[in-house]
Amino acid sequence: MKEFKLYAITGEEFHQGRDLIEVMEQAILGGVDIIQLRDKTSSKREILQKAKALRELTHKYGVTFIVNDHIDVSLAVDADGIHIGQDDLPLAEARKIVGDKIIGISTHKIEEAREAEAGGADYIGVGPIFHTNSKVDVVDPVTTTYINQVSNEITIPFVAIGGIKLHNVDQVLEAGATRICMISEIVGAEDIKGVCKTFTKILSEKGE
Numbered sequence: 001m002k003e004f005k006l007y008a009i010t011g012e013e014f015h016q017g018r019d020l021i022e023v024m025e026q027a028i029l030g031g032v033d034i035i036q037l038r039d040k041t042s043s044k045r046e047i048l049q050k051a052k053a054l055r056e057l058t059h060k061y062g063v064t065f066i067v068n069d070h071i072d073v074s075l076a077v078d079a080d081g082i083h084i085g086q087d088d089l090p091l092a093e094a095r096k097i098v099g100d101k102i103i104g105i106s107t108h109k110i111e112e113a114r115e116a117e118a119g120g121a122d123y124i125g126v127g128p129i130f131h132t133n134s135k136v137d138v139v140d141p142v143t144t145t146y147i148n149q150v151s152n153e154i155t156i157p158f159v160a161i162g163g164i165k166l167h168n169v170d171q172v173l174e175a176g177a178t179r180i181c182m183i184s185e186i187v188g189a190e191d192i193k194g195v196c197k198t199f200t201k202i203l204s205e206k207g208e
C-alpha cells in the first residue's frame, strides 16, 4: 500500500451539521492520506451512497479510501480496501474475498498484532491509546506502552488510534508511532483543514 501518515475516519455525529463530503474534502486539503468510511447507524443502502461519494472524492485527490466493516460495500464501490476488527470476518476469509486490496485490522495487544502480521494484513490499528468517546464497545486504553511494543517488534505499517489530540500527539510519536488516525479531533474541529495541516507538519518534522 502507499505510504501514509495521517488517517482520518468519518464521524458524522461530530460534524455539527456539516456535509460529509465537504468535511472530508477539508481533511484531504489539510493533508490526510487515508479516509475511512465508518458508519454504525445508517442503512446499508445509505452507507453505499456515502461510499460512492467518498470514492469519487478520494479518486479526485488520489487519496486512499477504506471502508469499515462492510466488505460488500468496499467491493461495490471499488474502494482501496477494508478495515476489520477482532470480531469481524477473520483475515483469511476476508483475504479470499478482497484479493489484493488493502486489509487493515484493529489490534489491542501484541498477540493480535503478531497474528495480523503473520496472516498477511497490510496494516494494523493500535489502540485505543487514550480514552475515546467515539467508539461504544471499546476496550480499556492500551496506553503508549503498546505502541512501544509494536514499534519494536512488528514490521508491517501500524497506525495509532483512540483519543489522539493535538495536546497528546507528542506522547504517541515519542513512543514510536509514525502514523496516526483520528475521528473527533479532525471531523469535530472548526477548522478541519487547519488542524490537519498542523498534524501533517508535526508528523513530517518527526519523520525528518
Ligand SMILES: Cc1ncc(COP(=O)(O)OP(=O)(O)O)c(N)n1
Binding pocket: 007, 009, 036, 038, 068, 069, 083, 084, 085, 086, 088, 104, 105, 106, 107, 124, 125, 126, 135, 159, 161, 181
Ligand atoms: C484504523 C482503524 N483502527 C481501528 C478501528 C476499529 O475497528 P473495529 O475494532 O472493527 O471497531 P469499529 O470501528 O468497527 O467500531 C478502525 N475502524 N480503524
Ligand SMILES: Cc1nc(C(=O)O)sc1CCOP(=O)(O)O
Binding pocket: 106, 107, 125, 126, 127, 128, 129, 131, 132, 133, 134, 135, 138, 161, 162, 163, 164, 181, 182, 183, 184, 185
Ligand atoms: C474507531 C476506533 N477504534 C479504536 C480502536 O482502538 O480500535 S479507537 C476508535 C475511536 C477513535 O476516535 P477518536 O479519534 O475520536 O478517539
Ligand SMILES: [Mg+2]
Binding pocket: 068, 069, 083, 084, 085, 088
Ligand atoms: Mg469493525
